[in-house]
Amino acid sequence: MDYTKEKSIKKYKRNLTLKIISIILFLIIGCFSTIFTEDTALGDTNNELKVYFLDVGQGDSIYIRVNDYDILIDAGSNSNVGHLMEQLEKKNIDDFEIVIATHPHEDHIGGMTEVFSRYDVKEFYMPPVVHTTQAFESMLNAIxxxxxxxxxxxxxxxxxxxxxxxxxxxxPIDSVYEDLNDYSTIMKLTFGDTKLIFTGDAESYAEKEVVAKHSEDLKGEVLKFAHHGSRTSSTDEFIKAVSPKYGIICCGEDNNYGHPHKETVDTISKYDIDTYRTDKQGEIEVTSDGKNIFIKTEK
Ligand SMILES: [Zn+2]
Structure with missing residues (x-):
């Protein structure tokens, strides 16, 4: 058998294995159309919410601590996983009650396998979409x-x-999107009277779709701008719906994509939003006492 033929058979087998794992996984998790969490009222252990926008270079990783919950949204790329682990270790996390992957791109799930092997993860959430990459396969295998x-x-x-x-x-609202980024979870974290909006890499299509259906729900004091400040996201409609006081852009210093794009920075500058960037200020720590938001930066 010639080499290319052997290689293509191997690739076929790998894709087949991936498909089978994906199908099994989604048969299991697909049974839940609505998610009811178990009784989780743990009482007032402290009256503070902490949200850390971690500096993971070009990618997203956000660590949230509230009540007795440790939550991770995305895990950055695999090339930065060492640095991510160092940052998490400093936070003395025993385990994660919840880990969320906003969508299956490498700069969001590349560090997931390591997170799963180092920490006990009680519940893992991801949008109902599969991807045929090594990073996704590795994450599924780890699950x-x-x-x-x-x-x-x-x-x-x-x-x-x-x-x-x-x-x-x-x-995501629909089950099929042309762009994988549009499967990104757009969500709101509420603590007392304060609200933070997270967007993953949602593009303007998903932003507009969410504004059309949920504009009343989107108000928040803090907005993590979508897709590292790409010009393909952060529409006026979405920013107006959120009307944030503070904005966060997660991106790597001198990244290959030119994030955040000048167009996005110009759009944001039309509004009165105090904006922070992980490429310039390192880790960004947001604290809420339920009424007020306080922001501290590493640099
Ligand atoms: Zn991304």
């Missing part, structure tokens, strides 16, 4: 290997995070 409970996240998902804290999810 199976570690026996992690995987659930779909989409419009209507509600997560209870103990006293005065919830996550509400507004997208």
């Amino acid at each position: 199976v290997k570690e026996g992690i409970k995987a659930k779909p996240i989409k419009e209507g998902t509600h997560l209870d995070l103990g006293s005065n804290a919830t996550i509400d999810v507004y997208s």
Whole structure:
């Protein structure tokens, strides 16, 4: 058998294995059309919400601590996983109650396998879409290997995070999008009277779709701008719906994509938004006492 033929058979077999794992996984998690969390009222252990926009170069990783919950949204890329682990270790996290992958691109799930092997993860959420990459395959294998409970996240998902804290999810709304980025979860973290909006890499298509259906729900003091400040996201409609006081852009210093794009920076500058960037200020720490937001930066 010639080399190319052998290689293509290997590739075919790998894709087949991936498809089978994906199907099994989605048969298991697909059974939940609505997610009901178990009784999670843990009482007032502290009256503070902490959200850390971690500096993982070009990618997203956000660590949230509220009540007795440790939550991770995305895990950055694999090339930065060492640095991510160092940052997480400093936060003395025993385990993660919830881990969310906003969508299956490498700069969001590349570090997931390592997170799964280092930490006990109680629940893992991802949008109902599969991807044929090494990073995605490796993540699926780790879910199976570690026996992690995987659930779909989409419009209507509600997560209870103990006293005065919830996550509400507004997208993905549809089951099929042309752009993988549009499967990104757009969600709101509420703590007392304060609200933070997270967007993954949602493009303007998904932003507009969510504004059309949920504009009343999107108000928030803090907005993580979508897709690292790409010109393909951060529409006026979306920014107006959120009307944030503070904005966060997660991107790597001198990244190959030119994020954040000048067009996005110009759009943001039309509004009165105090904007922070992980490429310039390193880790960004957002604290809420339920009424007020405080921001601290590493640099
Ligand atoms: Zn991304």
